[in-house]
Amino acid sequence: MALTHEQREAFETQGYVNLGPVFDPKELDEIAREYDRLVNFEAQTLGNEQDGVFPYRAMLNFRSPRLAACILEPALLEIAAQLLGDDVRFWWDQGINKAPGSGSPIAWHQDNGYQKGRTAAFLTFWLALDDSDLANGGLQVLPHSSADGLLPHEWRGVHAVIPDDAIAVDRAIPLDARAGDVLLFSSLLVHQTAGNHTADRQRRAWVIQYCPGDMRNEDTGEVYDNRPWAIRGGKFASQLEAERPFDLQRDRA
Numbered sequence: 001m002a003l004t005h006e007q008r009e010a011f012e013t014q015g016y017v018n019l020g021p022v023f024d025p026k027e028l029d030e031i032a033r034e035y036d037r038l039v040n041f042e043a044q045t046l047g048n049e050q051d052g053v054f055p056y057r058a059m060l061n062f063r064s065p066r067l068a069a070c071i072l073e074p075a076l077l078e079i080a081a082q083l084l085g086d087d088v089r090f091w092w093d094q095g096i097n098k099a100p101g102s103g104s105p106i107a108w109h110q111d112n113g114y115q116k117g118r119t120a121a122f123l124t125f126w127l128a129l130d131d132s133d134l135a136n137g138g139l140q141v142l143p144h145s146s147a148d149g150l151l152p153h154e155w156r157g158v159h160a161v162i163p164d165d166a167i168a169v170d171r172a173i174p175l176d177a178r179a180g181d182v183l184l185f186s187s188l189l190v191h192q193t194a195g196n197h198t199a200d201r202q203r204r205a206w207v208i209q210y211c212p213g214d215m216r217n218e219d220t221g222e223v224y225d226n227r228p229w230a231i232r233g234g235k236f237a238s239q240l241e242a243e244r245p246f247d248l249q250r251d252r253a
């Protein structure tokens, strides 16, 4: 599944594109079952009690061979190769379930804002497991913001946040998705997710990210060779393997 000319142009100019369904209904069902098993059990809790919290869990692939296999899904890798070239590593995955009443937002940020050292742009594939819109905690984006490079972030608890007065929030648009859609966006796209203020609509999303094979922490020079290869020398990997092990406590960013 390569990007069409129009999709690529949309990605390159706006910073995002809705790819539509990438996984078939049976795969989606399997993903959702594994996701529910992992994200609703022993997850970290994000958000604040007053607005309503939600579960977050990083690296679901560590605990699910089924999900690990999805990370090497050729449809995703074909697009990653198109945009990042012949050498691509898997960077990160995470599940966030904004269940009804999870009113806390995740404020404006670029995914690079969470990284130590100014790293290169990487790719986020945001798989909607439920219909997602502003009412149930969906994404809002600032179109074209990926062209401006990395903006200053400040830490608010565990979140890297761009202060509202540093960006044109009045230009934000909702990025709705149907269950099964994959939203592709640049790690430099400024985005946030709203709180889920509905009574009965879940908003589960599984995020899968890929980075250039030679991505390094620009402060320390460290190459992220603890991230497994997804594509090496143009060849798609058949399993997730890196030069050194990844430690979820030590290597979070």
Ligand SMILES: O=C(O)CCC(=O)C(=O)O
Binding pocket: 096, 098, 106, 111, 124, 191, 192, 193, 205, 207
């Ligand atoms: O899914 C969410 O609610 C937040 C996603 C997000 O902001 C991200 O993946 O960077």
